[in-house]
Amino acid sequence: DAGVIQSPRHEVTEMGQEVTLRCKPISGHDYLFWYRQTMMRGLELLIYFNNNVPIDDSGMPEDRFSAKMPNASFSTLKIQPSEPRDSAVYFCASSLRDTLSYGYTFGSGTRLTVV
Amino acid sequence: GESVGLHLPTLSVQEGDNSIINCAYSNSASDYFIWYKQESGKGPQFIIDIRSNMDKRQGQRVTVLLNKTVKHLSLQIAATQPGDSAVYFCAEDDMRFGAGTRLTVKP
16 A cells, blocks of 8 residues: 555645645545644644544634545645645544554645745 | 744663653543654654553554553653654544654664
């Protein structure tokens, strides 16, 4: 398995532009998570899905952020309009909640810079 | 200007020594705990997990101990190697992470 695949690896955009981050979870995993990591705030859970349905989006910073999971193999995190304070590394992770273990597998992240 | 950010606990050990990384958790109802390792420029990587009905679990060179009485987890790494240098996070079943501990292994 190729693991959790995120794209792009790096994104540089101007303030006010729309940014879309993409994630392909591991095939068969039924949970998908989006995290943001910064020096100031550490690793923050933004939102997670179970079977493509958003379960908890309480970590989404504000209405400028939205996430979708149209099918089991794809999710997007969109920021519109982007602001410099959105600069961070965004991670996607997926897991299979079986009865024994459900450690999540993380992607390599997307480093977003908003100038 | 002064750099402001999360204050990461740090642990520096000599290669070959054993390392112990500690984590306090807040929710006494948590049923599942996970340790992750994050190397520079990479995503967190699963190391080992433990359920609340256990107090110890061993993996390859790693052991996790769970003390539910004081809500404390520890990760023990035996014969620490330079490749173990990373930030280590614990997480509960609410999928939220603490600040992490930076482990530096001196050759």
